[in-house]
Amino acid sequence: MSDSLNISYESILESISDGxxxxxxxxxxxxFNRAAEKITGISKYDAIGRLCSEVFxxxxxxxxxxxxxxxxxxxxxxxxxxYIINAKGDKIPVSVSTAVLYNDKGEIIxxxxxxxxxxxxxxxxxxxxxxxxxxxxxxxxxxxxxxLDLVPAIAASSSTVLIEGETGTGKEVYARAIHGMGxxxxxxxxxxNCAAFPDTLLESELFGYKKGAFTGADRDKQGWxxxxxxxxxxxxxxxxxxxxxxVKLLRILQENSFQPLGSTKSEKTNARIxxxxxxxxxxxxxxxxxxxxxxxRINIIKVELPPLRKRISDIPLLVEHFVNKFNxxxxxxxxxxxxxxxxxxxxxxxxxNIRELENVVERAFALCSSDTIEKDLLSEDLLGNTGMxxxxxxxxxxxxxxxxxxxxxxLKENNYNVPQTAKALGVHKTTLYRIIKxxxxxxxxxxx
Amino acid sequence: MKxxxxxxxxxxxxxxxxxxxxxxxxxxxxxxxxxxxxxxPTDTFFNRVEFMLSEKISLLICGAISRQAEMTIVxxxxxxHPFVSGDIEDIINALSQNKLFEMNFSMPGCGRxxxxxxxxxxxxxxx
Numbered sequence: 001m002s003d004s005l006n007i008s009y010e011s012i013l014e015s016i017s018d019g020x021x022x023x024x025x026x027x028x029x030x031x032f033n034r035a036a037e038k039i040t041g042i043s044k045y046d047a048i049g050r051l052c053s054e055v056f057x058x059x060x061x062x063x064x065x066x067x068x069x070x071x072x073x074x075x076x077x078x079x080x081x082x083y084i085i086n087a088k089g090d091k092i093p094v095s096v097s098t099a100v101l102y103n104d105k106g107e108i109i110x111x112x113x114x115x116x117x118x119x120x121x122x123x124x125x126x127x128x129x130x131x132x133x134x135x136x137x138x139x140x141x142x143x144x145x146x147x148l149d150l151v152p153a154i155a156a157s158s159s160t161v162l163i164e165g166e167t168g169t170g171k172e173v174y175a176r177a178i179h180g181m182g183x184x185x186x187x188x189x190x191x192x193n194c195a196a197f198p199d200t201l202l203e204s205e206l207f208g209y210k211k212g213a214f215t216g217a218d219r220d221k222q223g224w225x226x227x228x229x230x231x232x233x234x235x236x237x238x239x240x241x242x243x244x245x246x247v248k249l250l251r252i253l254q255e256n257s258f259q260p261l262g263s264t265k266s267e268k269t270n271a272r273i274x275x276x277x278x279x280x281x282x283x284x285x286x287x288x289x290x291x292x293x294x295x296x297r298i299n300i301i302k303v304e305l306p307p308l309r310k311r312i313s314d315i316p317l318l319v320e321h322f323v324n325k326f327n328x329x330x331x332x333x334x335x336x337x338x339x340x341x342x343x344x345x346x347x348x349x350x351x352x353n354i355r356e357l358e359n360v361v362e363r364a365f366a367l368c369s370s371d372t373i374e375k376d377l378l379s380e381d382l383l384g385n386t387g388m389x390x391x392x393x394x395x396x397x398x399x400x401x402x403x404x405x406x407x408x409x410x411l412k413e414n415n416y417n418v419p420q421t422a423k424a425l426g427v428h429k430t431t432l433y434r435i436i437k438x439x440x441x442x443x444x445x446x447x448x
Numbered sequence: 449m450k451x452x453x454x455x456x457x458x459x460x461x462x463x464x465x466x467x468x469x470x471x472x473x474x475x476x477x478x479x480x481x482x483x484x485x486x487x488x489p490t491d492t493f494f495n496r497v498e499f500m501l502s503e504k505i506s507l508l509i510c511g512a513i514s515r516q517a518e519m520t521i522v523x524x525x526x527x528x529h530p531f532v533s534g535d536i537e538d539i540i541n542a543l544s545q546n547k548l549f550e551m552n553f554s555m556p557g558c559g560r561x562x563x564x565x566x567x568x569x570x571x572x573x574x575x
Contacts, residue, residue: 040557041557042556042557043557046556046557047556047557050533050556051459051533053456053462054459054462054511054533054555054556055555055556055557056462057462057463057511057512057555058462058463059463059465059466061456061462061463062456062461062462062463062466062467062468063466063468085463085465085512085513085514087531087557087558088515089512089513089514089515089518089530090514090515091514145519145523146523148516148519148520149519149520149523149524152492152493152494152497152520153494155494156492156494181492181494426523
C-alpha cells in the first residue's frame with residue numbers, strides 16, 4: 001500500500017507544471033521533479049544530494065529563504081517572488097511556495113518547495129509598464145557590450161544624456177534601461193517624441209500653460225518638464241525642434257527653470273533629461289540647424305547605438321526573443337525559424353534596424369500555420385536580398401556570416417588597425433588574427 | 449594577483465548578484481600572502497564593481513551570476529570564474545595549489561564541460 005502511494009505521489013509530482021523539490025533537514029535535495037529540471041536546466045541526477053541553495057541558485061537563498069522560514073516557524077510561505085539563475089546565466093523570475101514534510105510519527109523530516117516560472121508573466125508586465133533594465137536588451141555583440149557597460153555609470157549620474165542611433169536601434173529601450181537602474185527608477189519614465197507635434201503644440205506640451213494663455217486655454221495645464229520634475233524625461237528626435245524652442249530648452253538645461261505659456265513666474269524642474277536623435281547632431285550644428293550652445297549642453301554624455309547591420313550576430317537572439325514574445329501575446333507555440341530563414345535575415349541590410357526585424361518576424365508569425373517559420377513566409381524584398389550564405393541555409397554558414405560581417409565592419413570602422421579592432425570587439429588580437437586568417441578576410445598589409 | 453570569493457555560510461555564495469560577504473586573497477607565486485573577510489556592497493551592482501576595482505581584484509570566484517553582470521565585470525578587466533560551489537577553505541586550498549581549474553568545484557548542472565563553464569574568460573593564467 002505504502003509503495004503504491006509513493007508511486008502515486010511521484011507520478012503526480014512528475015505530471016505537474018510547477019517545479020517541486022524536497023530537502024532534508026541538512027538542506028540537501030532529496031527529490032526533484034521534471035518541471036524543476038526544465039525550469040532550472042539541471043537534471044534530477046545532478047540535483048539530488050546537493051545543497052538546495054546551490055541547485056536552486058535564487059536571490060532569496062541567502063537572506064529570504066522561504067524554506068528556512070517554513071522549517072523554523074512551521075508555517076508555509078505562499079507565492080514569494082524572486083528570481084533564479086539558470087545554467088545559461090539567465091535570470092528567471094519565479095514565485096515559490098513551501099510546506100513542511102513530516103514522517104509517519106509526525107516528526108519534521110524536511111521541507112518541500114514548489115516554484116513557478118513567471119518569465120511569460122514578467123515579460124508581459126514589462127511590456128505593459130515599459131520597464132526595462134540592461135538585462136532586457138537582447139544582445140551578445142561586442143559593440144553593444146561596450147554601450148551596455150556604460151549604463152550603470154550613466155544611471156548613477158544625473159547628467160544629461162544624448163543617445164544617437166539610426167531609427168529602430170532601441171534608443172528608447174536604452175533610455176528606459178538608464179532610468180530603470182537609477183535612483184529615479186520608482187518614478188514613471190516619460191517619453192515624448194518632439195517630431196510628433198507641431199512647434200506651438202510641442203511648446204505647450206513641454207512647458208505647460210496657464211488659463212487664458214491662448215484661445216481655448218480654459219484651464220491651467222502642466223507641461224512635461226513639470227510632470228517629470230523628479231523623474232526622467234526622454235526627448236526623442238531632439239534634432240527636429242525649432243530654433244525658438246531650442247532657446248527655451250537651453251534655458252532649462254542651464255538653469256533648471258522654465259516659464260509656462262501665459263505665466264509671469266518661472267518654475268523649477270529637476271527632471272533628468274535623456275535626449276535622442278537619429279541624426280548626427282554635430283552635423284546639424286555645423287549646418288546651422290541646431291544651436292551649438294544647446295548641443296554642448298545636451299552632449300554631456302553621448303552614447304551611440306550601433307545599427308543592426310553591425311551586430312548581425314544578435315539577429316538569432318532577437319528573432320528568438322520576438323518569436324517568444326508573439327507566442328506569449330497570441331498564445332501560440334511556434335518553435336522558431338528555419339536555419340534558411342535565419343540566414344536570409346542575417347544577409348539583409350536592415351535599414352529600419354530592430355524595429356524592421358520585429359515587423360518582419362511579426363508578419364511571418366501571423367502567416368505561419370505550422371510550428372516553424374519557413375522561407376516562403378518572408379516578403380519578396382527580403383527573398384530578393386539573399387547573400388551567398390543565405391543560399392546554403394546551414395547553421396555553420398550562418399555563424400560564419402555573422403562572424404565575418406562583424407569583423408569586417410569593425411575592421412573598416414577602425415581603419416583596418418587590427419589591435420584597435422580587437423579592442424573594440426573585446427577579443428585578444430591573436431584571436432582576431434586567427435579569425436582573419438580562418439575566413440581569409442582581406443586586411444591592407446600596412447596596417448597593424 | 450588579488451582574488452575575491454563571495455562567501456555565505458563558509459561556502460561560495462550561491463548567487464553573486466546578492467552575496468553580502470566576500471573573502472579577498474592576495475597571491476604571490478601561488479602563495480597566499482594576505483587574506484581578509486569583507487562585507488560586499490549589496491546596494492547596487494555598480495557599487496560592487498566599483499568595490500572590486502578599488503580593491504584591484506583581478507579574479508572573481510563566485511556562484512551563479514547573471515550573464516549581464518558577468519559581462520560587465522569582465523569588460524572591466526576582471527576575470528570571472530563563475531558557477532563555483534564548495535567549502536571556502538577547499539577552494540582556497542585548491543587556489544593556492546593552482547588546482548582550482550583541475551578540481552571540480554562546479555555547481556550542480558555545470559559539469560566540467562557543462563554549459564555554465566562557457567562563461568570562463570581568458571586572461572587568467574591557469575598554468
